[in-house]
Amino acid sequence: xxxxxxxxxxxxGGNIIQLLLPFILMFVxxxxxxxxxxxxxxxxxxxxxxxxxxxxxxxxxxxxxxxxETITDDIVVLKVNDQMKLTFDRSAVNNVxxxxxxxxxxxxxxxxxxxxxxxxxxxx
Numbered sequence: 753x754x755x756x757x758x759x760x761x762x763x764x765g766g767n768i769i770q771l772l773l774p775f776i777l778m779f780v781x782x783x784x785x786x787x788x789x790x791x792x793x794x795x796x797x798x799x800x801x802x803x804x805x806x807x808x809x810x811x812x813x814x815x816x817x818x819x820x821e822t823i824t825d826d827i828v829v830l831k832v833n834d835q836m837k838l839t840f841d842r843s844a845v846n847n848v849x850x851x852x853x854x855x856x857x858x859x860x861x862x863x864x865x866x867x868x869x870x871x872x873x874x875x876x
Contacts, residue, residue: 800845800847800848801842801843801845803848804820804823804828804842804845804848805820805823805851806820806821806822806823807819807820807851807852808820808848808850808851808852809848809849809850809851810828810830810845810846810847810848810849811845811846811847811849812830812840812844812845812846813844813845813846814844816830816832816838817832817849818830818831818832818838819831821837823842824842825842826841826842827839827840827841827842828840828841828842828844828845
């Protein structure tokens with residue numbers, strides 16, 4: 753009885769693929785759902801931390817709002833109010849609320865959009 757089953761089954765190559773296929777599929781799913789998005793978030797965060805400069809208004813991980821007074825490779829000094837300056841690690845910055853350069857560029861974009869809208873109305 754066992755001899756007949758052994759003679760009809762292949763040499764075992766198909767069984768290994770059948771056993772490994774679910775594990776491979778799980779790894780692919782984990783990669784696209786967990787690992788890859790985390791890598792993208794880390795890349796964006798690293799770019800944000802590298803782009804910090806004096807005058808940026810930021811929020812720390814703990815929720816403290818302030819303006820960058822001085823910045824080095826590892827340390828950020830925040831000006832919380834006129835008298836209070838606090839020192840944090842650069843990695844404690846959560847996000848940039850506003851940047852002086854971004855605020856200067858935004859009005860130009862809105863003016864260009866308004867001009868384009870007026871031009872399109874004139875042509876119609």
